Amino acid sequence: MLPRTGRGNLHKLEAKIATDRTDVAVPLPGGQEAIELTRMRLMGGTMPEFLSVTILPGRGMNVLQITAYIPGKGEVNLLASPSIEGAESAMTGTGEDADGAASLAMGGAFEVPWGGGSEELRRRWRRGA
Numbered sequence: 001m002l003p004r005t006g007r008g009n010l011h012k013l014e015a016k017i018a019t020d021r022t023d024v025a026v027p028l029p030g031g032q033e034a035i036e037l038t039r040m041r042l043m044g045g046t047m048p049e050f051l052s053v054t055i056l057p058g059r060g061m062n063v064l065q066i067t068a069y070i071p072g073k074g075e076v077n078l079l080a081s082p083s084i085e086g087a088e089s090a091m092t093g094t095g096e097d098a099d100g101a102a103s104l105a106m107g108g109a110f111e112v113p114w115g116g117g118s119e120e121l122r123r124r125w126r127r128g129a
Contacts, residue, residue, distance in 0.1 A: 027084045027085050027087070027088040028058065028088060029056050029058055029059060029064070029084060029087040029088040029090075029091045030056050030057070030058025030059035030062075030091050030093075030103075031058045031093075032056070032057045032058030033057075033058075034054055034055065034056055034057075034064065034084050034087075035054070035055045035056075035057060036052060036053070036054045036055075037052060037053050037055070038051060038052040039051060039052070041069045041075075045069065045071055046071060047071070048068060048069065048070050048071065049068060049069050050066065050067075050068050051067045051068055051069055051075060052065075052066070052067045053065070053066050053067075054066075054084065056087065056091075056103075056107070058091075059091060059100065059103045060103070062103050062107050062108070062109065063079070063107050063108045063109070064079070064081050064084065064087055064106065064107040065077055065078075065079050065081045065107065066078040066079055079106075079107055079108060080106075081106040081107045082106060087102075087106060087107075090102040090105070090106070091103065
């Protein structure tokens with residue numbers, strides 16, 4: 001709550017916002033909300049550039065979609081993937097998707113370089129390296 005200093009109807013606005021809020025159903029592919037990272041396109045548009053990526057944390061950070069600006073074509077999807085709603089309906093965790101097989105049919109894997117086994121990391125840590 002904001003402090004009340006003066007005459008006004010802020011309290012009425014706060015009450016209306018608190019009670020008139022409608023909950024919108026958010027798609028949850030894999031049981032968690034998708035994350036979309038976006039950036040603005042540079043002015044001029046003479047070079048191709050990445051604009052957005054949609055990641056599914058509920059599916060091990062699966063990359064659902066990547067969009068890019070391609071000069072002469074505009075903004076294009078780089079992966080043949082369904083919408084987030086389509087991904088949610090396919091990624092139920094039951095039936096054909098019981099073992100997560102639906103993740104293999106859309107998007108792509110988010111792969112992180114691996115620096116070695118855990119024993120090697122422990123040795124380096126002990127040496128202070």
